Amino acid sequence: MKRVIALVIGLALSIFTTAVAQQNDADNPPIAERLKHYITHKGPEKTYIHSDKDTYVTGETIWYKIYMLDGVSHSISDKSKVVYLELLNERDSLIAKQKLFVDGLGAHGNLDIPQTISEGGYTLRAYTAYMLNEPEPLAFSKTITIWNLKNERDQTPKQAVRVDTTNINIRFFPEGGNLVSGLQNTMGVKITDKTGKGLAFSGRIVDQAGAVSQQFETYEFGLGKFTYEPESGKRYFAILDGKTPKKYPLPSPMSKGYVLHVRNTKEHITIRVESNLTSGLQNTLLIGHIRGRIFLNHMESSNDNNFSVKINTTTLEDGVAHFTLFTATGEPVCERLSFIDNPNNDNLLDIRSVLPSYKKRERVDLTLDMASVGKIENFASFSVAVVNQTRLRSSQKESIKSWLLLNSDLGGTVPDAHFFFAKRNTKRKYLLDALMLTHGWRRFVWKELSDSTKSQTQRFEPEKGIVIKGRTTAFKNQYQLRPAFVSFNILGKNLFREKKATDNKGNFTFGPYIFQDTIKGMIQSEPMTVSEREAENQFKIFVEDGSPAIEVSDIAHKNQEAIVPDQPKKYVEQAAKKRQLDMELNAGTITLEGVTVEARKRTKRAEVEKRLKGLTRYQLPNQRIYTDSIFGKGALQPADLLLNIPGARAARDGLSIRGGGPPMYLLDGFQVERGDLAQINPNEIAVIDILKDGNAAGFGSGLFGNAGNGVIAIYTKSALGISSDQNRYFPNIANFIVQGFYKTREFYSPDYEVQTASHQKEDYRSTLFWEPNAIVDKKGFTNLKFYTGDVSGLYSIMVEGITAEGIPVREIKSFEVTDDSEK
Template identity: 40%
Template sequence: MKRTSIYISSLVIIFLFSAFQKSSIENSAFEHIFSKLATYIFNGGPEKVYLQTDKDFYTNGETIWFKAYLLDGITHYKSSKSKVIYVELVDKKDSIITHKKIYVDDFAAGDIKINNKIKQGTYLLRSYTKYMLNKKEPVFFQKEIPIWTQNIFSNELSKNIPTQKENILIEQKTIEPNFQFFPEGGDLVYGIKSVIGIKVTDSIGSGIALQGKIVDQDNNMVVPFRSYSFGLGSTSFTPEATKKYYASTIVNNIEKRFPLPNPISKGYVLTIENKGDYINIQAKTNIPNGLNGTLLLGHLRGITFLKHIEKSNQKKSFSIKLMSKDIEDGVAQFTLFTSNGEPVCERLVFIDHPDNDTKLSINTTKKEYNTRDKVAIEMELTDAKGNFLDGDFSMSVVTSNNLKKESKTIKSWLLLNSDIGGTISNANYFFKDNTNATKYLLDALMLTHGWRRFVWKNLLNDSIIKKQPFIPEKGIMINGQTTAFKNRHQPKKTDVTISILEKGIYQEKKTTNLQGKFSFGPFIFQDSVKGVIQVSTLDKEKEKEISIYIKNNLPKITTNYPWKKPEQYPISYAQEYLKETYRKKVNDFKYDPQVTMLEEVTIEAKKKTKKEIINEKINSLTIYGSPDNRLFVDSIPGTESASIFDLLRRVSGVRILGSFPNQTIQIRGASSLSLTTDPLFLIDGNEVPGNAIQGMLANEVMFIDVLKGAATAMYGSRGSNGVIALYTSTNGALGFNTNVERYPGVTNFEIKGFSKIREFYVPNYNSPKPEHKKQDYRTTLHWEPNIKLKGKDNSVVNFYTGDNLGEYLIKVEGITTDGRVVNSTYNFNVINN
């Protein structure tokens, strides 16, 4: 009950704090701080998504099984906002390979079938809600997924297996380092001893381990320093008035000096030492009477656990000893405010107290099993004091070669990475053990990480508490707009009726707003449903003047890629894993009764393809002839509901900048002669402004031409940034009849429903069947996405081993009903008796 009591007491503090001494200027400023904090918790609080996958490596033709956890970003309880999440597999070109829309009921799970013809490489598995798009820098769940390709006909394993990276650190002798310095609290202040965090990286952001010294402008040594794993380190010294300081190190036998931030003459310093069981906090200033009336505020994801108003008139420092067992695990944020409410110092501290730990016991009846033997797993969940806990969990059972040693976990993501920007490539490293070295690096990470989800200056200036364009989704919405039939850009207010024709007829009537916009839903259905939307008016002539357009509801986002750093997947893992999957592929092919192996043949044809015929005709009719790039919409599967921006992402040389709805387009290779970088846009040969294409859908376009070379010359300076020419499906300017018509006053639609949850196949070897003659080489032995633990009732999961020998790993992750993260592993072996 500790979490609940802390949460409630924090809210009480927020609302009652404004009652204290309202007449004073200091407290009115603090009242503003607490009211903004309360608004953030109730109106602006974030959501978080975490995905557990059955394993970390995959090959073509396999299935990615996943469980999705959608949580309140403050309490880590189940989210009460959204009911819809999106899961996507994305390649390095930001192209969506697979898109899943998942409805979150009691739990959410799904799968992604990897195409047999997928290109080998590293892909990004990401997940998010639309509500997350309200943030200026949204933090989506992202996980790198290496996918190798195998061809059973070539009788060989996948080629181009990554080579092993022995160490993430780079030798300082060969790499020019980049230094970043982070004074604890914010500033170096003359005359006050300060800790300074140091981060040393190479040009692509990989950490560099090196040693050096801090020197003054006369090259006098002040203090030595070292950076360690991830290039992290720290040191401390007292800056002297008028002096400047540098970090000095040796690179290629030459001394290099890097300037530290200039100390300020008057200011504040906040020093915090995390001792494990308690936290020492010390605030200092060299400003006379500068600490009088200051507020030291501590919160974790918005929940307040410390408020201290300093009443001393003379002291230039004050100290607080805070017991960390009273704070929940995660990134705690300490801020020092002046008496007028200005934040002047800030420090992040990671709390990971043993009293907050959970213990998930995983037990099997034995440690060694025969092939095709029955395994029964029992689980029991308690807190640090042995009290039973309730929770929601998922479990994968895989060969030990299927998981990376530093695999992302629910703890590293929810408690660390998701709250400081999701940019730590190996956040689980900081939880691998409880040594002093790991604690030192974690604290150095807190010192040097500039991004955090919660920024006081933004909060106090109302820049993050405002009307949010993306409301939490509760189901499938069918949105659209009514316009003049002959002018799509002229909205018309009218009444519209929706009729859904699946599983009985559903009808609903609404009046659009002044912009002609309408919205129906939320609906909850699987598969695709068909329906009709029509104008509802007694005047049939008016219906002929109106068009109805269905809006594409898919969110448009830009991926924050972690791929600028080299991939680091040990070859030893890849080789063993690929041997297992290759054997399974060959065996599945051999026993598949639907497959007949044929000799490879080559068919030659002289007949021109449809694309060649169309290209010839188009090139003869367009004024510029052949373009630099041409994209035929009907040649791209799955673009029925895509926007023009989604299509243009696929065109070589075209960059989409920004996030929806504020997106711009640039064409690489174009030489700008104007003040802007916008290309010239044409629709059916007519010049249009750039924003005219933002609302267009793929089904309105037949093909897109991109010009960026000499062909743009005929458009003069207007085409200096390149030309994007769109030809609509309904236009006959080029002599093509696509048989696509729009009808006044009515439109039909087909909406894709939520993805179905497939059941993981579990063979039962207790009852012999003919198919059991086939050898069982499963690499994912079992996947169980819906495990409920409640009190003393043990959860039991049963499955059978296969024919693969060796070590297997049981990995269980989940969240308790009071928001505590849980992850645990257990090993057993399969032997051949």
């Protein structure tokens, strides 16, 4: 008997009241309650990076916006307020790292690409410390390509890559997880080569006697599906057309069991459950949720062998729906994913007022409009990039919609998730459902969720700001933990002091604080009770490095191409012209004299060089001085030691290089004041690096100096792991450097209606406009403006963002900049 249940969604509270009867005891709470507990206490966070483009040259700036969201609602997260951005090379070595404060739906910044790095594929990655609690942390990452202007390239045409079909892999995925004899089953199929690349094939399904029961095909990504009804006692095989006949066995069907079917149209989704068990389906439970939020909770009351549920998709949010069938005893027996595409969430944004074409240096006005489509309820936050597409070919394989709604919940295993969102047609809808058949839910498994006794301590609490942590011990025995009164002091221009007691094991925590740039901090300790024995009044203070490190491979994008197939020659030539003009007109550019130091201990120097690579944000300095080559350095103060730099002169306001202004100082990678260097024993200084031009420009301007005047980077023996006779620990005091949140520069966009001397040079910008915080409030629109440059061609306006309700939005619009000489 066929039964159809019309499901009405709306009363959310009623969703959490139904459960399997056998699960109502205190030790085994209802499934819906477990999901609610998961959302509240273990719900994930998600990040997404929108960069102005995907291709750069050395010396350029990456402009980016990190969306940091609640992983369930995709709205503002109430957990972390700190997010990290990393740039990694092809060997997963860290090139640069920034820490940003999250305000609202995300944070934005800029990253200057060093001119000395090699060209190739690089990875931008964003994550929070809280995300590292997951067994396999899933940080969003995207592949970008960086070209080096100095490299000479082989212009020989590349040979086409041939697909190897001699060694293929075929995998079969029964819908719901089970094949049952005598019941109609849908089978997902995926065919790949030995590298994992999907292959398109046609073939047929035969039984052991060779009788054909079904034909099938695979398409993009090697995905396909077919339906058949296996007979009891028969075995089935797949045979591919056009190849030497080889039989690939299908999974053997069960004689008795359950089958779960899902049929998804744009307006409705129908779930059908069947069983050939004599007990029927009585007291089975069908759960449906999207990212942990339940929308279907049906317990079957009859003992029929089938029932169906039909849901209007306009009542659901977008994303991967996860359906699970539980037996009367609470055992999960069938599972199926289906992508929900709510038609009400299409076309939320209109980019208006943009003309088809513009002249060079002409003003462009655009409006981000949500009011005309009637979709704005609260507010929406967007990032907007306007980029030359004639000279830059986008290799985007992920968008904010494909990541948040699809790939992040599939473990980042889809190599080109944007494919399923770029165009909406019947074929792509078919392939998306085949993708759902061949993937499983990755956020949690029911077995772990149902274990109410399993309690995992979180290694990382959500960060709310900058926290200073450490511990106090006996000064002469660091293993003897001792409580004390401790005070945290910020030195320099803005004095600050906070005092508290440690716990009984000597642990202390200060913060969270919110500040930018870098500060010099000091922890002081004093005994809770003064002792007559001086040794008992002395403490050793250990300050922890509070920066988390992600220890996970690039799961989401490891299958992507690292470098675009062909170098964008015109773009690189255009970037070279812009670089030359900037250097000619940059009055802040300085020249530092070179110095050559003979290495006396080559094996030791090689080890130091290796360790320096892990600390520096640049590849090689313009000059490098090993302090063991400076005679009598132990008798010098650090300020005097710096006068050994070629071209350095003492000035009234500190050190000057070749008559320029104050340079920027870095101590073990952190920006400090020159006066802070007085706290260092000269014998502790191992290496001094001197940076100029492009190397220095990557550090910008800071609170304590301008990189345009050069950068002096000092590295201590302790930071490099070199043994030293100097004891860095002093009783009751610890000095350290605290890196603040990254301070973002403002994107420069010229206003050609105002005449200035800088407008006389040619404008070769490839990114015409970048706005990371375009807010559309309840009025429903916001207006933006920018000017075209001197490069003709096709330009795209890329808008990505999120509404306050958690709906991701992505829109693109193009226009052309014309050249009068071409008309």
